[in-house]
Amino acid sequence: MDDDRVARFRQERERLNEIVLTQGSLQTKRFFALDTKVYQDGALPARTKELLGLVGSLVLRCDDCVLYHLIRCRELELSSAEVTEALDVGLVIGGSITIPHLRRAHEAWQRLSTDEGTK
Amino acid sequence: MDDDRVARFRQERERLNEIVLTQGSLQTKRFFALDTKVYQDGALPARTKELLGLVGSLVLRCDDCVLYHLIRCRELELSSAEVTEALDVGLVIGGSITIPHLRRAHEAWQRLSTDEGTK
Amino acid sequence: MDDDRVARFRQERERLNEIVLTQGSLQTKRFFALDTKVYQDGALPARTKELLGLVGSLVLRCDDCVLYHLIRCRELELSSAEVTEALDVGLVIGGSITIPHLRRAHEAWQRLSTDEGTK
Amino acid sequence: MDDDRVARFRQERERLNEIVLTQGSLQTKRFFALDTKVYQDGALPARTKELLGLVGSLVLRCDDCVLYHLIRCRELELSSAEVTEALDVGLVIGGSITIPHLRRAHEAWQRLSTDEGTK
Amino acid sequence: MDDDRVARFRQERERLNEIVLTQGSLQTKRFFALDTKVYQDGALPARTKELLGLVGSLVLRCDDCVLYHLIRCRELELSSAEVTEALDVGLVIGGSITIPHLRRAHEAWQRLSTDEGTK
Amino acid sequence: MDDDRVARFRQERERLNEIVLTQGSLQTKRFFALDTKVYQDGALPARTKELLGLVGSLVLRCDDCVLYHLIRCRELELSSAEVTEALDVGLVIGGSITIPHLRRAHEAWQRLSTDEGTK
Numbered sequence: 001m002d003d004d005r006v007a008r009f010r011q012e013r014e015r016l017n018e019i020v021l022t023q024g025s026l027q028t029k030r031f032f033a034l035d036t037k038v039y040q041d042g043a044l045p046a047r048t049k050e051l052l053g054l055v056g057s058l059v060l061r062c063d064d065c066v067l068y069h070l071i072r073c074r075e076l077e078l079s080s081a082e083v084t085e086a087l088d089v090g091l092v093i094g095g096s097i098t099i100p101h102l103r104r105a106h107e108a109w110q111r112l113s114t115d116e117g118t119k
Numbered sequence: 120m121d122d123d124r125v126a127r128f129r130q131e132r133e134r135l136n137e138i139v140l141t142q143g144s145l146q147t148k149r150f151f152a153l154d155t156k157v158y159q160d161g162a163l164p165a166r167t168k169e170l171l172g173l174v175g176s177l178v179l180r181c182d183d184c185v186l187y188h189l190i191r192c193r194e195l196e197l198s199s200a201e202v203t204e205a206l207d208v209g210l211v212i213g214g215s216i217t218i219p220h221l222r223r224a225h226e227a228w229q230r231l232s233t234d235e236g237t238k
Numbered sequence: 239m240d241d242d243r244v245a246r247f248r249q250e251r252e253r254l255n256e257i258v259l260t261q262g263s264l265q266t267k268r269f270f271a272l273d274t275k276v277y278q279d280g281a282l283p284a285r286t287k288e289l290l291g292l293v294g295s296l297v298l299r300c301d302d303c304v305l306y307h308l309i310r311c312r313e314l315e316l317s318s319a320e321v322t323e324a325l326d327v328g329l330v331i332g333g334s335i336t337i338p339h340l341r342r343a344h345e346a347w348q349r350l351s352t353d354e355g356t357k
Numbered sequence: 358m359d360d361d362r363v364a365r366f367r368q369e370r371e372r373l374n375e376i377v378l379t380q381g382s383l384q385t386k387r388f389f390a391l392d393t394k395v396y397q398d399g400a401l402p403a404r405t406k407e408l409l410g411l412v413g414s415l416v417l418r419c420d421d422c423v424l425y426h427l428i429r430c431r432e433l434e435l436s437s438a439e440v441t442e443a444l445d446v447g448l449v450i451g452g453s454i455t456i457p458h459l460r461r462a463h464e465a466w467q468r469l470s471t472d473e474g475t476k
Numbered sequence: 477m478d479d480d481r482v483a484r485f486r487q488e489r490e491r492l493n494e495i496v497l498t499q500g501s502l503q504t505k506r507f508f509a510l511d512t513k514v515y516q517d518g519a520l521p522a523r524t525k526e527l528l529g530l531v532g533s534l535v536l537r538c539d540d541c542v543l544y545h546l547i548r549c550r551e552l553e554l555s556s557a558e559v560t561e562a563l564d565v566g567l568v569i570g571g572s573i574t575i576p577h578l579r580r581a582h583e584a585w586q587r588l589s590t591d592e593g594t595k
Numbered sequence: 596m597d598d599d600r601v602a603r604f605r606q607e608r609e610r611l612n613e614i615v616l617t618q619g620s621l622q623t624k625r626f627f628a629l630d631t632k633v634y635q636d637g638a639l640p641a642r643t644k645e646l647l648g649l650v651g652s653l654v655l656r657c658d659d660c661v662l663y664h665l666i667r668c669r670e671l672e673l674s675s676a677e678v679t680e681a682l683d684v685g686l687v688i689g690g691s692i693t694i695p696h697l698r699r700a701h702e703a704w705q706r707l708s709t710d711e712g713t714k
Contacts, residue, residue: 013222016222016225016226020225024203024207025204027211027276028207030268030272031207031211034265034449038449043436043442048405048408052408052409052447053446055412056216056412056416056446059416060216060416060417060451061657062219065216079400081399081400082401085395087623088620089409089413090409090413091623092395092572092622093410093422093571094417095567095570096571096630096660097535097570102615103608103611103612103615104611107614135698135702136698138698138705139698142701142705143682144676144680146513146514147686149506153506153507156503157330157503161323162320163320167289168323170290171328174293175293175328176331178297178298178454179331184331184695198281204276205282209294212453213451213454214449214451214454216416216450251460262445263445265445266445269445295454297692298454300454300457302457303453303457322501322504330503330507331690332690333687334688335538335688337511338540342492344496373580373583376582377582380560380582381560381582382564385560385564387629388572391622391625395622419576422573422576511687514680514683520680524646527647528646528650528685529684529688531651532650533688536689541688558638561633561639561644564633565633565647565651566651568630569655570651
């Protein structure tokens with residue numbers, strides 16, 4: 001992962017979300033709203049919910065979704081040990097077919113940690 | 120999606136199909152023939168079948184397949200509202216894990232519509 | 239499929255939906271509302287949307303979902319040829335792994351058609 | 358879910374695990390050991406890990422796995438609100454195709470809560 | 477697995493295949509023909525192809541498909557060690573989500589081996 | 596596939612594996628060890644196991660995994676006919692949604708064969 005993959009990811013994500021929400025229907029917008037709501041603090045803290053999102057994304061093998069949840073995990077100050085253990089659960093559930101995604105997840109997390117470590 | 124993604128996609132697809140059909144067996148060829156047949160006009164019009172292909176591809180999260188069916192939808196002159204509603208069905212069935220593919224689908228459709236709009 | 243599988247399916251579905259909507263959160267209810275909305279008449283007729291739901295369900299291999307959409311297809315008076323062609327698209331997209339579900343789908347459709355044929 | 362589905366589930370699971378571990382190889386046993394280890398207390402508490410297992414199982418749509426993690430969630434005294442929110446995350450990630458599993462999950466949770474409530 | 481699960485499985489499979497091939501289209505029939513062809517002796521022996529089918533079925537988590545290929549493996553006289561090693565590959569690729577299917581596979585194989593052992 | 600895709604793939608894989616094994620836990624390492632063990636000679640020869648890995652990877656649609664097993668198949672001197680037949684089994688099991696991966700698999704195999712053919 002080169003230096004600004006995260007920055008480019010955010011920018012591209014925002015650009016495409018704008019297209020979806022312009023072209024999409026009311027139902028599309030409602031789905032997107034719901035997708036935000038379920039990760040907010042409630043009976044479970046947002047930190048836990050982001051880990052749930054991370055594992056769900058890893059076992060379904062979606063790199064963009066994994067990266068998004070890792071960024072959120074970093075923002076919510078989850079530790080590397082916590083993220084690693086969550087990824088381990090995903091690896092065991094989802095099997096070796098998740099390994100290419102696990103590799104990219106660990107690389108992204110290393111990068112995110114380094115960036116933040118220099119703040 | 121830059122300007123000629125569709126052109127490059129078609130070209131690459133054709134180039135690789137040639138390799139598959141050269142290296143493949145009789146069974147490979149039969150599968151490819153079947154894959155063409157099921158989308159042809161019958162009791163259901165080809166337009167509906169392309170939408171079926173589009174939703175099947177979105178819920179199984181295959182960008183190449185989604186783009187292929189969008190190109191076909193454009194050729195068969197489906198409207199943006201029709202395509203959006205089909206994508207909504209796919210989004211609800213397949214969940215937020217389809218969103219990265221949905222984003223690229225809406226972007227591709229926008230591009231395809233613009234191209235054709237200038238004919 | 240014995241004679242009243244459809245009746246039992248509907249009853250069980252209703253009973254469990256009640257549990258989900260009692261125990262579920264506001265977000266759960268919103269998802270269920272959305273799941274109803276996307277199949278209603280719009281730019282695409284409900285008939286087409288049920289076929290989209292049918293193919294999405296077959297390729298993701300969910301018997302309950304397939305049966306639900308077949309019941310709706312029957313109610314909306316889709317023909318056997320239309321349903322068969324939609325199932326063919328799903329079979330080719332999803333491969334032989336869908337065959338056990340395809341078998342149960344054809345059996346359910348036969349039953350649904352016979353029931354209605356005697357009206 | 359009838360009254361002793363949980364009891365029967367545990368018994369059947371144990372009986373079959375015995376067959377697997379008798380017939381299986383050293384690698385099979387190692388996988389099973391790993392599958393136990395990743396859910397134990399560590400940087401993340403076991404309670405969180407069971408929720409990760411629950412969401413992973415829901416989005417991959419495995420009823421047996423969902424039920425197993427719900428039983429563990431009950432043993433670790435997670436609240437209904439916590440479990441519901443975790444299931445909501447799974448529902449949004451995995452889409453309506455998870456609903457038949459979500460229904461059975463809510464029913465199982467209701468049963469597990471009632472059983473325990475009378476202790 | 478009770479004593480005649482295999483017999484009932486075969487019978488039910490045959491009964492449903494008849495429905496599919498009666499109601500299905502020419503394309504449905506072609507797909508079924510192809511599904512037979514790819515498992516026949518060729519550059520790879522049928523024995524190897526059945527193991528390929530077994531692993532493909534396990535990682536995609538289809539009990540009916542797994543049982544079918546196990547029956548074929550038994551007919552082609554694959555050993556328990558060979559079948560176990562193939563299942564191990566599937567377990568590692570597909571992860572713990574395959575375990576409920578792996579349990580039923582090992583139980584079925586035990587039953588199939590016992591039946592044949594008494595011949 | 597340009598000329599050194601295989602070389603770059605190996606290098607990148609090695610680089611990322613190092614990150615995973617540095618950041619990962621003991622459980623991560625155990626999973627990786629298991630992932631190596633199940634492909635070694637045993638009751639089934641490594642050649643057959645690589646074909647099992649290839650089909651498992653194709654039906655689960657993981658390009659990196661497919662390429663890895665193709666490289667191993669080449670090293671173990673499987674013939675083009677053997678690889679094609681294994682890919683055919685995967686295509687029929689997994690359906691047309693695997694075709695984009697099948698195309699890249701055949702292209703990679705062609706390249707791998709040419710490279711080796713000139714040795």
